[in-house]
Amino acid sequence: MPADGVRPRDRRYDAVVLAGGRARRLGGADKPGAAVGGRPLIGWVADAVAGAGRLIVVGPPRPGLPHAVVVREDPPGAGPVPALRAGLAEARAPWTVLLAADLPFLRAPHVAALLDAAGEGGAVLVDQDGREQWLAGCWPTGALRTALAAYAGGSLRGLLGPLVPVPVSLAAGERPPWYDCDTPDALVHADRLAAPYDP
Incomplete structure (x- = not known):
């Protein structure tokens, strides 16, 4: 214990990555497997949480992530709340980092910033307009x-908002950590930005 008698907060975490959505705006394509900067989106996200005790992927198995714990929501594609419920059942650490699988510019220091900033209700990234990014927290x-046990809805905002997370705004330039790839144009733009990018 430090000399001041204050025990450091336990920062151990598991990561739950939601990778089983229907990707309707991508025509049903395998979004987590789409390449940005020469590698699958989910590969970038997995690297960002390399410090996790467990990497829990909610979705189909990924050949590039042999160490991941893979689970599916029931039924597959039921939405983010059932997916989180399935993933959280495999979490063991005191903290859970919840992420989408399509964040090509998220890096380990961003995850560390979230953990450092978190209060009793957690922490969530906010974009340049101050909007919470519920799949980056x-x-x-x-x-x-506890929140999941009492929640019957389907909205992540409805589930996570009442926890009153600390909003975390990170200077990001043209490659913001909350940038996601929901459309073909977003994928093309991310790939263009990632091409000269040395992580």
């Missing part, structure tokens, strides 16, 4: 379980 695992 960290949460006390116990609080998440």
Whole structure:
């Protein structure tokens, strides 16, 4: 214990990556497997949480992630809340980092910033307009379980908002960590930005 008698907060975390959506705006394509900067989107996200005790992927198995714990929501494609419920069942650490699988510019320092900033209700990235990015945050695992047990809706905002997370705004330039790839144009733009990018 430090000399001031204050025990450092336990920063151990597991990562839950939601990778089983229907990707309607991409014509049903395998979005997590789409290449940006020469590698699948989910590969970038997995690297960002390399410090996780467990990498839990909610979706189909990924050949590039042999160490991941793979689970599916029931039924597959049911939405982010059932997917989170399935993934959280495999979490063991005091903190859970919840991420989408399509964040090509998220890096380990961004994840560390979320964990450092988190209060009792967690922390969530906000974009340049101050909007919460509910699939880019960290949460006390116990609080998440309690919230899920009492929640019957389908909205991540409805589930996570009442936890009152700390908003985290990170200077990002043209490659913001919250940038996601929901459309073909977004994928093309991300690939163009990533081409000269040395992570």
